[in-house]
Amino acid sequence: MNVVAKPELKSLDDTIRETIYRACLLLDDEKFMEWLALCAPDFSYRITTYSPEIRRPMTWYEQDVAGLKGMIEMLPKHNTDHGRLTRHVTVYAVDSDPARGEAKATSSFACYRTMLDGINSHIDSGETQLFLIGKYYDRFRIDEHGPHFIERNVFLDTRRLDKGSHYPI
Amino acid sequence: MTMLIERMSYDNGEAIPYVDSRIYSDRGIFEEEVEKIWKKVWLVAVHESELPEPLDFRTMTLAREPIVIVRGSDSKLRAFLNVCPHRGNLILRQPSGSLTVGEPSGNANHMTCMFHAWQFDCFGRCVDIPRAKAGYQDRLRKEDIALKQLPCEVAHGGFVWVSLNTKVGPLSEYIGPAFDIMREELDTEPLTIFHYHKAIIPSNYKLWHDTNSEFYHDYMHYFNRATSMQQKGYFERQYTAFPNGHCTVGSMEVKYDAYQGAQDRVLSFPGMPRNGWKMVDLFPGATYNIRGSSLRVDTMTPLGPDRVMIEFRGLGLKRDTPDEQAQRVRDHNTIWGPFGRNLHEDLLGITGQGVGMQPGSTPRRILHGRRENNTIHDEIGMRHFYKEWERRIGRSPNDPFPETQTAAE
Ligand code: FES
Ligand SMILES: [Fe+2]
Numbered sequence: 001m002n003v004v005a006k007p008e009l010k011s012l013d014d015t016i017r018e019t020i021y022r023a024c025l026l027l028d029d030e031k032f033m034e035w036l037a038l039c040a041p042d043f044s045y046r047i048t049t050y051s052p053e054i055r056r057p058m059t060w061y062e063q064d065v066a067g068l069k070g071m072i073e074m075l076p077k078h079n080t081d082h083g084r085l086t087r088h089v090t091v092y093a094v095d096s097d098p099a100r101g102e103a104k105a106t107s108s109f110a111c112y113r114t115m116l117d118g119i120n121s122h123i124d125s126g127e128t129q130l131f132l133i134g135k136y137y138d139r140f141r142i143d144e145h146g147p148h149f150i151e152r153n154v155f156l157d158t159r160r161l162d163k164g165s166h167y168p169i
Numbered sequence: 170m171t172m173l174i175e176r177m178s179y180d181n182g183e184a185i186p187y188v189d190s191r192i193y194s195d196r197g198i199f200e201e202e203v204e205k206i207w208k209k210v211w212l213v214a215v216h217e218s219e220l221p222e223p224l225d226f227r228t229m230t231l232a233r234e235p236i237v238i239v240r241g242s243d244s245k246l247r248a249f250l251n252v253c254p255h256r257g258n259l260i261l262r263q264p265s266g267s268l269t270v271g272e273p274s275g276n277a278n279h280m281t282c283m284f285h286a287w288q289f290d291c292f293g294r295c296v297d298i299p300r301a302k303a304g305y306q307d308r309l310r311k312e313d314i315a316l317k318q319l320p321c322e323v324a325h326g327g328f329v330w331v332s333l334n335t336k337v338g339p340l341s342e343y344i345g346p347a348f349d350i351m352r353e354e355l356d357t358e359p360l361t362i363f364h365y366h367k368a369i370i371p372s373n374y375k376l377w378h379d380t381n382s383e384f385y386h387d388y389m390h391y392f393n394r395a396t397s398m399q400q401k402g403y404f405e406r407q408y409t410a411f412p413n414g415h416c417t418v419g420s421m422e423v424k425y426d427a428y429q430g431a432q433d434r435v436l437s438f439p440g441m442p443r444n445g446w447k448m449v450d451l452f453p454g455a456t457y458n459i460r461g462s463s464l465r466v467d468t469m470t471p472l473g474p475d476r477v478m479i480e481f482r483g484l485g486l487k488r489d490t491p492d493e494q495a496q497r498v499r500d501h502n503t504i505w506g507p508f509g510r511n512l513h514e515d516l517l518g519i520t521g522q523g524v525g526m527q528p529g530s531t532p533r534r535i536l537h538g539r540r541e542n543n544t545i546h547d548e549i550g551m552r553h554f555y556k557e558w559e560r561r562i563g564r565s566p567n568d569p570f571p572e573t574q575t576a577a578e
Contacts, residue, residue: 070430164507
């Protein structure tokens with residue numbers, strides 16, 4: 001029996017997983033325009049959560065591609081802290097439908113903030129704090145160029161974000 | 170500057186008013202504020218739409234006292250101390266819910282202390298003490314026990330106001346005419362909540378109120394520079410001061426489309442021009458802020474001289490369609506959500522002040538001295554707050570410890 005694995009074509013599910021991981025690397029590196037290149041022109045992005053205080057679902061951020069581009073272009077005009085966000089992601093489930101050229105994926109993520117000037121840089125710079133945890137609910141369209149995000153719902157478990165952020169998660 | 174600033178009483182109208190940084194950092198002053206201010210006045214607790222049904226409840230902690238607000242079977246809202254009269258346990262533990270759901274150690278429709286299962290009804294009356302007769306004989310009966318009830322009123326846009334002071338006067342007396350500027354927007358028809366989030370910031374609560382009480386810091390917000398400061402009417406916006414430390418800021422028309430990607434607000438409130446903007450700052454720590462399509466209400470819970478929790482609520486009209494509400498949510502969160510353009514900047518501002526004036530740091534002078542005929546960059550709102558603070562605390566904000574060291578320039 002030949003036990004040496006034959007090189008196989010990547011499955012569609014693997015490609016979806018890779019696309020999600022690549023998106024995280026680009027977001028971690030703050031290469032937002034390259035991140036958007038992984039998204040279809042009709043991509044929609046939302047950050048949502050549920051408030052047990054007011055017992056209602058909430059949408060904390062919602063943009064289409066034009067809105068995201070504008071937001072990214074405006075970042076240098078805004079004040080912010082200069083901590084870096086790092087996402088740790090595990091893709092839990094991929095459901096792809098090659099016949100229809102569509103796929104869905106559910107991933108769990110933790111997003112850490114490595115502080116620079118968040119509070120007092122002399123003391124805090126270099127410290128990493130857990131910023132938030134949640135799930136990515138992604139949808140993809142697949143064509144001859146591969147998968148593109150058509151939807152990302154960042155569902156947050158963490159609801160106390162303290163000073164918040166100007167960046168997509 | 171040294172020549173202009175003399176040691177004199179706060180805001181006497183001549184020099185550059187300042188406060189001593191220790192009012193933002195001293196532990197003793199913080200404790201005095203809790204006792205002399207936060208436990209004495211009316212505080213905004215929640216919005217009525219957070220507990221719409223009979224037997225809905227909502228919990229919170231005001232000035233370290235656990236409170237529960239319950240909508241009675243008669244639909245009336247009441248506030249109680251959420252502490253068990255038996256051995257002091259917290260009774261309701263979740264932020265909100267319905268008493269119609271039974272607890273493992275208690276019946277539905279009751280507030281049950283999980284510890285020894287004493288049960289209370291929605292009016293705060295004790296309705297069950299397990300083995301009461303066996304343990305207390307006739308020395309204590311459930312009929313003699315009740316949760317401590319606190320003054321509670323619903324007003325000013327359907328907010329639920331509570332005071333820890335059982336001898337407090339009516340809310341209308343405390344507020345006076347401070348809401349006149351917003352009465353039509355708030356009270357023509359019912360409002361509903363669509364947004365809630367909170368932040369804990371290592372800074373003093375008054376620094377957040379100061380931020381909400383001055384617009385000079387619009388230099389920090391690109392969004393406001395583009396859509397407001399460079400627009401007609403901005404520098405004519407007027408501050409008006411009211412008794413008990415409250416103040417308001419008059420309206421202007423914001424040009425949202427001056428910021429790339431932002432749009433004019435389509436929705437509004439009764440009596441509010443589209444794209445209008447009004448504020449009411451309430452002593453000691455709440456702000457109502459209507460910008461076009463959304464009402465934002467900030468409430469603060471001071472946790473220490475260098476720690477504050479701020480809760481942010483967003484509201485629209487109860488009659489909004491789902492699409493209209495979604496539009497208000499988008500408008501609100503572009504600037505005011507945890508990922509909004511302005512709120513993050515404001516919170517960073519007071520975080521930095523928290524570092525600059527941390528407990529034990531050398532006393533410094535913090536300037537409150539801009540005077541521009543009470544218009545938008547005048548610091549009258551802050552000065553008005555500290556006059557009320559001085560009256561209630563019995564210390565001068567610029568010389569809080571006259572017996573010791575004064576603040577350096
Ligand atoms: S402490 Fe509440 S029942 Fe004992
Ligand atoms: Fe601001």
